[in-house]
Amino acid sequence: MKALVTGVAGFVGHTLAKALLAQGHEVVGIDMVTDYYEVAIKERNLASIPTERFTFHRSDLNEVDLDALLEGVDWVFHQAGQPGVRMSWGRDFAVYIRQNIAATQCLLEAARRSSTLQRLVYASSSSVYGNAETYPTRETDRPQPVSPYGVTKLAAEHLCSLYASNFGVPTVSLRYFTVYGPGQRTDMAFTRFVRAAVLDEVISIFGTGEQIRDFTFIDDIVRANIAAATQPVASGSVFNVAGGTNISVNETLEILGSLAGHPLKVDYTDRVAGDVFRTGGSVEAIGEALGWRAEVDIHEGLTRHLAWGERTFGWSS
Numbered sequence: 001m002k003a004l005v006t007g008v009a010g011f012v013g014h015t016l017a018k019a020l021l022a023q024g025h026e027v028v029g030i031d032m033v034t035d036y037y038e039v040a041i042k043e044r045n046l047a048s049i050p051t052e053r054f055t056f057h058r059s060d061l062n063e064v065d066l067d068a069l070l071e072g073v074d075w076v077f078h079q080a081g082q083p084g085v086r087m088s089w090g091r092d093f094a095v096y097i098r099q100n101i102a103a104t105q106c107l108l109e110a111a112r113r114s115s116t117l118q119r120l121v122y123a124s125s126s127s128v129y130g131n132a133e134t135y136p137t138r139e140t141d142r143p144q145p146v147s148p149y150g151v152t153k154l155a156a157e158h159l160c161s162l163y164a165s166n167f168g169v170p171t172v173s174l175r176y177f178t179v180y181g182p183g184q185r186t187d188m189a190f191t192r193f194v195r196a197a198v199l200d201e202v203i204s205i206f207g208t209g210e211q212i213r214d215f216t217f218i219d220d221i222v223r224a225n226i227a228a229a230t231q232p233v234a235s236g237s238v239f240n241v242a243g244g245t246n247i248s249v250n251e252t253l254e255i256l257g258s259l260a261g262h263p264l265k266v267d268y269t270d271r272v273a274g275d276v277f278r279t280g281g282s283v284e285a286i287g288e289a290l291g292w293r294a295e296v297d298i299h300e301g302l303t304r305h306l307a308w309g310e311r312t313f314g315w316s317s
């Protein structure tokens with residue numbers, strides 16, 4: 001099969017591209033390589049992708065010839081976007097609108113014209129729920145984002161469902177719950193924590209550290225994407241992809257401290273607007289539809305994340 005992976009230089013994008021190539025598929029990758037976080041890391045991600053059966057385009061989805069890019073493509077994995085729940089206020093919101101909403105609409109228009117496309121998997125987000133009414137939160141619970149970022153992810157998800165119902169574009173939206181593991185973005189909690197643990201630096205915790213997250217290991221996210229592409233499922237479907245942890249940030253620091261063999265240095269600062277107090281997703285729907293469930297628990301996942309951090313943070317020391 002031929003797959004297009006958008007955001008291929010990013011955390012999920014490059015990991016997914018490597019998994020698809022390892023399964024013998026052909027991969028076309030696109031990424032505009034923004035400097036939201038270190039470009040050197042994105043370039044290293046790209047360099048880690050084997051070149052056989054892989055082609056890369058450094059372009060903006062809003063500007064590139066998407067019809068040409070989608071030629072002969074069976075699956076689209078739309079991972080591109082402007083990430084970060086806490087940065088999406090103020091003037092920067094314009095960037096989120098362009099990269100998360102407008103770019104998705106461009107892709108959906110091209111997908112509508114494609115004669116080969118079998119599935120478009122959209123990387124949605126647990127941030128669409130905000131502080132949910134019930135836990136574990138189900139896909140049918142009312143979304144009420146608390147960050148402008150979450151608003152844009154929800155808008156793009158609605159566009160996917162609209163293009164599915166009006167034009168038959170075969171979309172599936174996966175609501176990722178805080179993805180972690182080797183290669184995680186450097187603005188996210190665990191990569192910041194393991195980096196600080198390795199370099200013996202101070203970790204800043206936003207708020208009390210009692211906020212709860214449903215963390216999901218990267219390999220489980222990759223498996224969910226491939227299941228969503230390969231298994232029969234109604235176009236326009238929306239699924240949570242949640243790792244099943246129900247753990248506070250403080251508890252993750254304890255686990256990391258014991259894995260690192262020394263307590264971590266922690267400084268508590270103000271909580272940040274846009275930060276959800278708790279996430280927790282029901283995985284009943286994705287279990288029934290795709291037979292997916294998380295396989296990597298938080299201890300195993302953090303062990304692998306820390307081992308990656310120990311190998312990686314030579315670059316900044």
Ligand code: UGA
Pocket residue numbers: 083084085124125126127128176177178179187188189190192204205206207211213249275276
């Ligand atoms: C993450 C991603 O950044 C979003 O792009 C994604 O959409 C979202 O998951 C999701 O699940 O939909 P977040 O849960 O905030 O957002 O992920 P982390 O950056 O790993 O933060 C986890 C928790 O640790 C947050 O409560 C955050 O405030 C806290 N944190 C993070 C700190 O206390 N200190 C830090 O240095 C970083």
